[in-house]
Structures are given as structure tokens and as C-alpha cells.
Amino acid sequence: MTKVAVMGGGSWGTAFANVLADAGQARTVLCGRRAEIAAAVNERHENPDYLPGVKLNPELSATADPAEALDGAEVVVVAVPSQTLRANLRTWAPHIGPGAVVVSLMKGVELGTSLRMSEVIAEELALPESQVAVVTGPNLAREIAERQPATAVVACPHEPTAVRLQHLCKSAYFRPYSSTDLVGAELGGAVKNVIALAVGVAVGMGFGDNAKASLITRGLAETVRLAVALGADEHTLAGLAGMGDLVATCSSPLSRNRTFGERLGSGLTLEQVVAETKQTAEGVKSSESILALARKHGIDMPITEAVVGMMHHDLSPAEALLAFMSRSAKPERYGV
Ligand SMILES: NC(=O)C1=CN([C@@H]2O[C@H](COP(=O)(O)OP(=O)(O)OC[C@H]3O[C@@H](n4cnc5c(N)ncnc54)[C@H](O)[C@@H]3O)[C@@H](O)[C@H]2O)C=CC1
Numbered sequence: 001m002t003k004v005a006v007m008g009g010g011s012w013g014t015a016f017a018n019v020l021a022d023a024g025q026a027r028t029v030l031c032g033r034r035a036e037i038a039a040a041v042n043e044r045h046e047n048p049d050y051l052p053g054v055k056l057n058p059e060l061s062a063t064a065d066p067a068e069a070l071d072g073a074e075v076v077v078v079a080v081p082s083q084t085l086r087a088n089l090r091t092w093a094p095h096i097g098p099g100a101v102v103v104s105l106m107k108g109v110e111l112g113t114s115l116r117m118s119e120v121i122a123e124e125l126a127l128p129e130s131q132v133a134v135v136t137g138p139n140l141a142r143e144i145a146e147r148q149p150a151t152a153v154v155a156c157p158h159e160p161t162a163v164r165l166q167h168l169c170k171s172a173y174f175r176p177y178s179s180t181d182l183v184g185a186e187l188g189g190a191v192k193n194v195i196a197l198a199v200g201v202a203v204g205m206g207f208g209d210n211a212k213a214s215l216i217t218r219g220l221a222e223t224v225r226l227a228v229a230l231g232a233d234e235h236t237l238a239g240l241a242g243m244g245d246l247v248a249t250c251s252s253p254l255s256r257n258r259t260f261g262e263r264l265g266s267g268l269t270l271e272q273v274v275a276e277t278k279q280t281a282e283g284v285k286s287s288e289s290i291l292a293l294a295r296k297h298g299i300d301m302p303i304t305e306a307v308v309g310m311m312h313h314d315l316s317p318a319e320a321l322l323a324f325m326s327r328s329a330k331p332e333r334y335g336v
């Protein structure tokens with residue numbers, strides 16, 4: 001049986017490891033940093049810190065030792081905060097087998113380099129494109145851990161790899177679609193976190209569904225502009241990795257990014273919101289690397305720009321709103 005190592009025992013790493021265990025096509029080992037979480041998964045089949053009250057599949061095992069998790073793993077799934085990926089890969093690299101397929105569950109872009117997570121993986125581990133994939137889509141971890149129905153996209157430019165991974169994670173409640181558009185799938189997931197921050201701010205300011213729908217729709221338009229400039233198929237962004245994930249994340253109180261924005265919009269200071277946020281809200285840091293990428297390619301991303309202003313340059317929500325609404329009148333365009 002294929003061995004899969006899931007590196008990162010937070011919300012999504014744990015929930016996705018449970019999907020793999022429920023799918024029953026692989027022997028799955030979850031690797032977190034803390035021995036007490038590994039013990040709770042092994043002995044009580046739960047992760048009380050990240051998914052309290054959820055019963056995990058008893059076949060799912062866990063360890064806090066990366067070498068043990070990675071030993072013999074044919075598939076390595078990674079779910080750590082995006083900005084820590086490179087440092088983590090450097091410590092794990094000696095234990096990752098040369099033929100292993102490495103799968104990113106992460107939705108961020110690296111600060112400093114503006115590289116997507118699959119690019120960081122390929123660069124650090126010197127892997128060919130057939131061995132790097134992503135799983136993305138409308139996948140709020142808590143709902144999936146509760147085994148509520150969901151769909152996803154498994155993307156790899158090498159189709160047989162995407163299809164192989166699709167079969168490993170397909171279960172009664174989790175329906176993955178395959179795609180060869182890695183760039184579109186990955187950018188859809190990263191940019192939607194930035195748009196979810198903006199939607200959260202609007203909700204926190206007391207605005208209703210018109211404002212939310214406007215941000216989601218214009219957020220998708222700027223995502224498509226960037227993704228197409230980087231070689232993606234614009235149809236990918238109309239699918240689960242783009243529109244699907246935007247709708248789920250921007251509508252859900254479970255989203256850490258939306259919640260982060262909502263707290264800021266309701267009048268808390270950035271410092272207060274950061275202090276209250278215990279889990280990873282990727283859009284906060286990735287907004288900067290995504291804007292850098294957009295500028296490099298001459299792409300206009302006004303919502304992302306407003307989010308960067310609020311997250312990093314003391315722009316108030318009221319000032320961000322004014323800047324957005326007072327832009328010059330334009331024809332509506334979707335895409336380039
Ligand atoms: N939670 C969700 O619903 C979903 C999350 N994602 C993405 O998955 C990725 C991981 O997110 P979550 O699991 O939700 O985050 P989380 O905050 O729940 O867990 C992060 C995990 O990484 C570990 N970690 C933190 N800093 C680390 C470091 N320096 N080195 C190694 N490990 C470290 C933590 O101990 C924890 O186990 C993010 O990119 C997120 O955007 C994608 C889809 C759904």
C-alpha cells in the first residue's frame with residue numbers, strides 16, 4: 001500500500017490526512033511538531049487543539065519525528081504556513097525519497113521571491129514537474145473533518161500524477177477533480193485569501209451582501225488578470241480553485257482570513273487582531289508578495305492593493321474604501 005506522509009498537524013493537515021485515511025487507498029502518517037498532538041491522534045483519534053470534537057479515522061497514525069514520517073513515503077503532502085515552507089523543506093529534504101511526489105495544500109506566495117508554493121518545493125527539492133502537485137478548492141478544514149461533502153482540484157502539469165493523487169484522496173464525502181493547470185489552481189487559492197480579508201473588512205464595517213458580492217466578483221477579475229499573465233487558463237478561475245474557493249471562504253465565519261478582516265473592519269487595531277489570531281491567515285503576508293508579483297507583470301489589482309495598505313501601511317478601512325470607490329469609471333471587464 002502507498003505510504004503518504006502529511007507534514008503539518010494543524011487544521012488542514014489533520015483534516016486532509018483524515019480524508020486520505022477515510023479514502024482507504026494509502027497508509028497515512030501525520031507529522032506535527034508536538035508529541036502530545038501525535039499521542040492524541042494515535043491514542044484518542046483526535047486533534048484537540050485544531051479540530052476539537054472530531055473523531056479521526058483510527059487507521060490514521062501520527063508522529064512528531066519527520067524522519068519517521070518520511071521514511072518510505074511515496075507521497076509527501078505539505079500543510080505548514082507558507083512563509084515557513086522553505087525552512088521546513090531544508091530540514092526534511094534528507095529524508096524525502098528521490099521518487100516521491102510532493103503535494104502542496106498551502107495557499108500562499110513566498111515573501112521576497114513571490115514564488116508559488118509548488119515553485120518553492122520544486123526549487124528546494126530539485127524535483128521535475130511530474131513530482132509536484134497541489135490540492136486546492138473550497139475546503140474549509142472543519143467541515144471536511146466533520147465529513148461534510150466537498151469538492152477539490154488536484155493539479156499537476158503531468159496528468160497521470162494528478163489522476164494518481166485524485167484516486168488516493170477520493171472518498172464518499174470528498175470529490176477531487178483533476179487539472180493540469182497548476183498555475184491557475186495555485187493562484188486561485190492564494191489570491192482568494194486576500195479577497196477574503198477585504199470581504200471580512202466590509203462585513204466588519206457593517207456592509208451587506210452587495211458589498212460582499214462586488215468584492216468577490218471584482219476580486220475574481222483581478223485574480224484572472226494576474227493568473228492569465230502568469231500562464232494560467234482563465235477557465236480554471238471560474239471553477240473550484242477560483243470562484244468556488246472565493247465563495248466558500250468569503251461567506252464562511254470559519255475562514256481565518258475573513259475573520260481577520262472582520263475584526264479589523266469592526267474597529268480593532270492591527271496589533272489587537274494579530275494578538276487574537278491563533279491560526280494561519282495566509283493573506284496577511286501573501287498580500288504583499290502577490291502585489292509584488294502583479295507589479296512585476298504590470299497587472300492592476302486594486303483590491304489587493306487596498307488590503308496591502310491596511311495590513312502593512314496603516315491605511316484605515318475607511319480610507320481603503322474611499323480609495324477603491326473613487327477610482328476612475330471603467331468598462332466592466334473579466335480577465336485581460
Ligand atoms: N484550514 C483550512 O481550512 C485550510 C487551510 N489551507 C492552507 O493550508 C495551509 C496550512 O493551514 P492550516 O493547517 O489551516 O494552519 P494551522 O494554523 O491550523 O496549522 C499550521 C500548522 O503548521 C505548524 N507550524 C507553524 N509554524 C511552523 C513552522 N515554523 N514550522 C513547521 N510547522 C509550523 C503548526 O504547528 C500547525 O501544525 C495554509 O497555507 C492554508 O492557507 C488550505 C485549505 C483549507
Ligand SMILES: O=C(CO)COP(=O)(O)O
Pocket residue numbers: 107137138139140141193196245248249254255256257258280281282
Ligand atoms: O482555504 C480555505 C478554504 O478553502 C480556508 O480559508 P482560511 O485560511 O481563511 O480559513
